Amino acid sequence: MNNKLHYKFIDPDNSLTDFVAGFWCLQNTSEYAEEAIALPDGRIDLFLTKSVSGQLSIGILGLGTQPDKVEVEPNTLIFAIGFKLPATEYIFNFSIADLLDKGKQLPNDFWDFAADDLDDFDAFCGKASQKIHSLIPKDIDARKQKLFELIYASKGEITVKELSEKAFWSSRQMNRYFNQQFGLSLKAYCNILRFRASLEHIAKGEFFPELDFADQNHFIKQVKKFSGVVPTELFNHKNDRFILLSTLKQK
Known part of the structure; x- marks a missing residue:
């Protein structure tokens, strides 16, 4: 990517691969907003954004079917979990039919996440993995x-x-x-x-x-x-x- 947008990706452990595609983080180290185009990838993203002031916001993006121009605010950090489709029914327990090519905000304490969870990406992945493990049901169609x-x-x-x-x-x-x-x-x-x-x-x-x-x-x-x-x-x-x-x- 350009030298102002820094990206990292971590694969999930094998016990999560039916539901999780991976964990990723994106940081804009510039003092200016950076634009990029997000391409459809068949995944649903739960994303946590931390502003330069330390404020946390959490949201979920439904499936994308077209290119989407993304503006990453200056000095902003994003941690995210990319989910496969079965997660909508078995982890989140709701339909995402109304989120095609759009997203929605979730409570800022969703899954007990806090702003300081975005201080360490590896630790975030560990905490998120434990939470997802706890939500996987025993019975799956x-x-x-x-x-x-x-x-x-x-x-x-x-x-x-x-x-x-x-x-x-x-x-x-x-x-x-x-x-x-x-x-x-x-x-x-x-x-x-x-x-x-x-x-x-x-x-x-x-x-x-x-x-x-x-x-x-x-x-x-x-x-x-x-x-x-x-x-x-x-x-x-x-x-x-x-x-x-x-x-x-x-x-």
């Missing part, structure tokens, strides 16, 4: 568990028909669940994961589709749909504009 295993293992590179057959769950029921719980169809979500997977190739300067895109034009159109620009422009600005693309190699 086996169909949903299998469905998400297939979706994430394939990086969205699987058809709804295949998912239905392997998860023993009808396409109609799966789509109803996705629309009611997450605010979009199952296919639309898989397309976001395919886009995210394609960024790994673009970050290396590979502009030809490695995944199951119909052809080069289809690949370019899908990338532009979710990022707002063509693959070559994503690559050319990977270090100073696009948050997800510029951090892929740091994970």
Whole structure:
């Protein structure tokens, strides 16, 4: 990223990987607001922001389906937890259908977090992990568990028909669940994961589709749909504009 925005990512331990994609922090060390473009990544973020005055705010972002311009305030620190979709039902216990491409504020003492938890990123990850562990229920719907295993293992590179057959769950029921719980169809979500997977190739300067895109034009159109620009422009600005693309190699 640019030399004013500092990013760090930590993977969750194996016992959390069904629900947590990772922990990340972002700090703007400049005295000026810094702009970047956040790209859809198929995750839900719980974020904690600490201003230069030490004030803490906590919020949650739903799924993103389009590029979003982000302005990071000067001397601001952000710690966040990126969640996989099952967390909405089994950790948070609420639907995020109304949070598509937007977020909402949560109480400033959510999960007993405090401003001083943002003093140490590793300690924050430990505290957050313990809290999430305590919230994981014993009973999880086996169909949903299998469905998400297939979706994430394939990086969205699987058809709804295949998912239905392997998860023993009808396409109609799966789509109803996705629309009611997450605010979009199952296919639309898989397309976001395919886009995210394609960024790994673009970050290396590979502009030809490695995944199951119909052809080069289809690949370019899908990338532009979710990022707002063509693959070559994503690559050319990977270090100073696009948050997800510029951090892929740091994970």
